[in-house]
Amino acid sequence: xxxxxxxxxxxxxxxxxxxxxxxxxxxxxxxxxxxxxxxxxxxxxxxxxxxxxxxxxxxxxxxxxxxxxxxxxxxxxxxxxxxxxxxxxxxxxxxxxxxxxxxxxxxxxxxxxxxxxxxxxxxxxxxxxxxxxxxxxxxxxxxxxxxxxxxxxxxxxxxxxxxxxxxxxxxxxxxxxxxxxxxxxxxxxxxxxxxxxxxxxxxxxxxxxxxxxxxxxxxxxxxxxxxxxxxxxxxxxxxxxxxxxxxxxxxxxxxxxxx
Ligand SMILES: NC(=O)c1ccc[n+]([C@@H]2O[C@H](COP(=O)([O-])OP(=O)(O)OC[C@H]3O[C@@H](n4cnc5c(N)ncnc54)[C@H](OP(=O)(O)O)[C@@H]3O)[C@@H](O)[C@H]2O)c1
Numbered sequence: 001x002x003x004x005x006x007x008x009x010x011x012x013x014x015x016x017x018x019x020x021x022x023x024x025x026x027x028x029x030x031x032x033x034x035x036x037x038x039x040x041x042x043x044x045x046x047x048x049x050x051x052x053x054x055x056x057x058x059x060x061x062x063x064x065x066x067x068x069x070x071x072x073x074x075x076x077x078x079x080x081x082x083x084x085x086x087x088x089x090x091x092x093x094x095x096x097x098x099x100x101x102x103x104x105x106x107x108x109x110x111x112x113x114x115x116x117x118x119x120x121x122x123x124x125x126x127x128x129x130x131x132x133x134x135x136x137x138x139x140x141x142x143x144x145x146x147x148x149x150x151x152x153x154x155x156x157x158x159x160x161x162x163x164x165x166x167x168x169x170x171x172x173x174x175x176x177x178x179x180x181x182x183x184x185x186x187x188x189x190x191x192x193x194x195x196x197x198x199x200x201x202x203x204x205x206x207x208x209x210x211x212x213x214x215x216x217x218x219x220x221x222x223x224x225x226x227x228x229x230x231x232x233x234x235x236x237x238x239x240x241x242x243x244x245x246x247x248x249x250x251x252x253x254x255x256x257x258x259x
Contacts, residue, residue, distance in 0.1 A: 001145060004061030005029045006054050006076060008037035011094050012067030014125040018153040020045040022127065025149070030057035055083040063146065066093040073098055077106045086111035090142050094118050100136045100161055114138040116146050119164055120153065121172040129154030130171035134161040165259050173258040177251070182207070 003019055005012045008031035016029045028049040031038055038050040051057055058064050058080050068076050073095045077084075084091075086107035091114070093103055103115035114137050120129040131150045135143060135158070143158065150156040159167060182203050189199030213224050229236040 001062045002026045002028070002060055003063050003065060003149065004057035004059075005065040005067055006057060006080075007031055007067035007069075008033070008041055008050070009067065010122070011120070011124070012065070013037055013041055015065060015067065015094070015120075015149075015153065016041055016048055017045055018124065018127050019149060020048050022152040023149065028057040028061065030054045054080055058089075059083045061089060063090045063092055063149070066091070066095055068095065070095050070097050082108065086113040090114045090116065090138070090146065092116040092118055092146055094120060100134060104136065112137050114142045117161065117164065118146070118150065119168055119172065120150065121175050123175065124153050127153050130167075130174075131156045132164055132167035132171070133158045134164055136161075169255050169258040174255075177254060 003025050005016050005027065008016065008029045012029060012031070016027050019025050020027050026049075027045075027047070028051065029038065029041060030051045030053060033039070033050075033052050038052070041048055042050050049056070054076060064084060066073055066077065073093070084106075086109075091103055091106065093116070096119075098117070100115050100117050103117065104113060107113045114135070116133060116135045116138065118131060118133050120131040123129050124131070129150070131154055133143075133147060133150065133156055135146070138146075147156050147158065157167070182200070185203040185206075186196065186199045189202055190196055194202065210224075213219065214221060217224070225235075225239070229239065
């Protein structure tokens with residue numbers, strides 16, 4: 001399949017690299033290249049076609065990915081005009097705040113385009129994104145095609161569009177919340193006597209272990225907690241001290257505030 005990506009910044013660049021390195025799809029990327037992003041991309045993945053002309057990336061693509069800043073999307077799509085065949089090509093947007101109805105409105109004539117709204121998070125650069133996908137007018141094979149691309153860049157979840165905001169809070173803002181936990185645990189580790197570097201390493205490996213325990217063991221988090229909390233032991237004392245300081249409430253309230 002041919003994927004045309006409009007915009008070569010954080011998002012467009014990460015998607016292009018991820019597809020080029022992990023799938024057999026052909027990738028073309030366009031951007032004005034004011035900051036040399038296309039040159040960097042080309043040096044990292046020579047197989048990618050780059051152009052400063054959006055029509056080059058879009059016109060031959062089976063899937064057109066819009067990855068420009070929100071305030072540029074309408075102008076970019078308007079200028080592409082007839083270079084996109086909305087009856088044939090799939091439109092995928094990672095642009096924050098542009099909904100499926102808005103994407104549909106880009107179509108010319110009577111075409112009813114297959115449109116996808118996709119929300120990855122910054123871990124897409126490491127191919128570890130949690131990506132939410134909502135769609136309209138798409139066939140089963142088109143849904144599989146789009147999910148297949150983002151599956152190569154992390155985990156994907158197809159959701160109703162109304163859940164995109166909640167997904168963003170948990171998984172996109174959630175990266176910041178996870179970082180805050182890492183920082184807090186790291187600072188606790190320093191107070192307990194470990195140098196900063198070692199403290200960070202300990203926290204990261206502990207989280208890797210926690211994730212593996214849940215993923216591979218298929219356990220509920222509370223069941224895993226039960227296995228580490230001896231009656232009268234130190235873990236339950238720590239957990240209760242955290243809860244007295246509002247840990248669970250703080251996390252839930254933070255997620256609700258960011259929706
Ligand atoms: N970053 C994230 O974590 C994240 C997460 C989810 C969604 N998003 C969404 O992804 C979109 C892109 O964000 P980003 O962080 O990747 O922004 P970015 O790094 O600024 O990238 C935007 C890219 O678009 C290019 N561009 C500017 N004008 C263009 C035009 N007329 N035609 C084609 N390309 C053009 C820019 O080129 P120049 O640099 O040369 O101007 C740059 O390569 C945004 O709509 C954002 O809401 C981002």
